[in-house]
Amino acid sequence: MSQLLLLAKVAGRRCAFRAEDVQSVIETTTITPVPLAPSHVAGLSALRSQALTVIDCRKAIGCKDAQDGVEPDLRAAVVSVDGHSYALLVDQVEDVTEASSEPQAIPGGFGKAWSRVAHGMVETGSGPVLLLKTNTIVEGPSQSRAKAA
DSSP states (O other), X not given: OOOEEEEEEETTEEEEEEGGGEEEEEEOOOXXXXXXXOTTEEEEEEETTEEEEEEEXXXXXXXXXXXXXOOOXXXXXXXXXXXXXXXXXXXXXXXXXXXXXXXXXXXXXXXXXXXXXXXXXXXXXXXXXXXXOHHHHHHHHHHHHHHHO
């Protein structure tokens, strides 16, 4: 497999997004809260006069808020899902690299929350990373559970 990946950290875990799914990486400066939005929606931001729905990846996965003492990155991956643009907030954007394997099942898994949002583990030159599903992260925890029921 020679697929490009955007490496990031979410909830302290090394993860990746398929580079083909990522339109750009931006610095988020102003996020305007949206009343009554689901908890994983941090708010709205703008990119070149285009409104972006800002998704907090930690909350979308079902993780706790930012770790004590860990300053979150101000960058986000911009993705498009069903014709709408989203900025996915991560703890840290690391690098772009190439995958050297297909996604593999995780022996023992990482738990339901992570299994729901991941294609599996992929090998890279800097070690294994969890390949995330952008559409499932955008859906958030409650919407995904409602579909399964």
